[in-house]
Amino acid sequence: MVAVGTIVWLASELMFFAGLFAMYFTIRSVSPELWQQRTTLLNVPFAAVNTLLLVISSVWCQLGVFKAEQGQPARTGSLLQLQQWGMREWYVLTYIFGSIFVSGQILEYASLVRDGVTISSDAYGSVFYLTTGFHGMHVTGGLIAILLIVGRTFTTRRYTHAQASGAIVTSYYWHFVDVIWIALFSTIYLLK
Amino acid sequence: MKVEFRLFAGIGVFFVIIGSVYGMVTHWSEPVGPFGLYLSGGVAALIGFYLWETGRKLNARPEDDPMGQISAAEGEYGFFSPHSWWPLAVAASAGVLFLGLAVGWWLAIIGLSLSALATIGWTFEYFRGEHAV
Numbered sequence: 001m002v003a004v005g006t007i008v009w010l011a012s013e014l015m016f017f018a019g020l021f022a023m024y025f026t027i028r029s030v031s032p033e034l035w036q037q038r039t040t041l042l043n044v045p046f047a048a049v050n051t052l053l054l055v056i057s058s059v060w061c062q063l064g065v066f067k068a069e070q071g072q073p074a075r076t077g078s079l080l081q082l083q084q085w086g087m088r089e090w091y092v093l094t095y096i097f098g099s100i101f102v103s104g105q106i107l108e109y110a111s112l113v114r115d116g117v118t119i120s121s122d123a124y125g126s127v128f129y130l131t132t133g134f135h136g137m138h139v140t141g142g143l144i145a146i147l148l149i150v151g152r153t154f155t156t157r158r159y160t161h162a163q164a165s166g167a168i169v170t171s172y173y174w175h176f177v178d179v180i181w182i183a184l185f186s187t188i189y190l191l192k
Numbered sequence: 193m194k195v196e197f198r199l200f201a202g203i204g205v206f207f208v209i210i211g212s213v214y215g216m217v218t219h220w221s222e223p224v225g226p227f228g229l230y231l232s233g234g235v236a237a238l239i240g241f242y243l244w245e246t247g248r249k250l251n252a253r254p255e256d257d258p259m260g261q262i263s264a265a266e267g268e269y270g271f272f273s274p275h276s277w278w279p280l281a282v283a284a285s286a287g288v289l290f291l292g293l294a295v296g297w298w299l300a301i302i303g304l305s306l307s308a309l310a311t312i313g314w315t316f317e318y319f320r321g322e323h324a325v
Contacts, residue, residue, distance in 0.1 A: 002270070003242075007238070007242045015232075018232070160324070162318070
């Protein structure tokens with residue numbers, strides 16, 4: 001039931017981002033010269049590494065889901081025995097990768113603002129910060145969700161089915177945000 | 193869950209075809225329409241994929257059987273909260289937070305702290321103590 005609700009909500013989220021993509025392409029099609037100037041300021045290799053981190057974090061999240069499905073919240077071996085890791089360890093690793101991604105985004109914003117691209121500078125700035133900013137807010141929301149879902153495993157004695165489904169739907173959201181970023185990265189950094 | 197899967201997969205294919213037709217009719221000079229239509233196809237495909245993936249894991253349900261009886265669908269459906277005050281707390285503190293964006297940062301900071309408390313309260317409501325679900 002939780003999973004069905006999450007999928008329906010994610011479908012509506014997809015349409016929210018469809019609106020942002022539509023905005024990006026509309027404004028881009030009416031001011032091509034602005035795009036030619038501004039896209040040279042983008043640091044594509046940096047953003048590509050950042051993208052890679054987010055994609056890898058999705059893999060860690062999925063490994064955490066497998067552990068949640070097995071009903072194993074905590075690791076059974078030492079921290080170095082990856083095979084023995086539980087759901088918590090994988091979700092914390094996801095969290096670390098996700099937070100590096102958000103920090104990378106902030107670094108990139110800082111360098112763009114230094115180059116004079118702000119949200120109110122021109123149409124490109126508005127569109128760039130609105131699309132990547134809304135995505136960044138979604139990632140931040142996902143990070144908070146991971147914290148809550150990991151925190152919740154500590155307050156109960158047993159790792160129940162309800163706990164596992166919470167972890168699984170958090171992973172749905174995380175994968176969704178990851179896929180949206182791949183689409184955003186391709187439109188903003190690769191298509192230019 | 194084959195019927196549900198086919199329904200949404202069909203809607204997805206429909207939107208992809210319509211998006212391409214739209215693109216060809218407008219000579220791909222108007223990017224928003226095809227993009228919106230393709231993403232509408234994506235929405236249907238997302239739900240269709242979920243139904244297919246879930247259907248693969250589950251056995252045939254009573255509603256899949258044309259001769260199924262209502263009594264065959266009884267049993268436990270999962271945990272549902274009987275009642276909770278936390279959604280109200282979350283909504284009220286989010287209200288304070290967004291009012292703060294218009295009024296002043298000091299109110300937004302208060303709203304943010306209240307939102308954090310309310311979110312934790314809601315998430316942990318049934319996950320603590322002896323009777324955790």
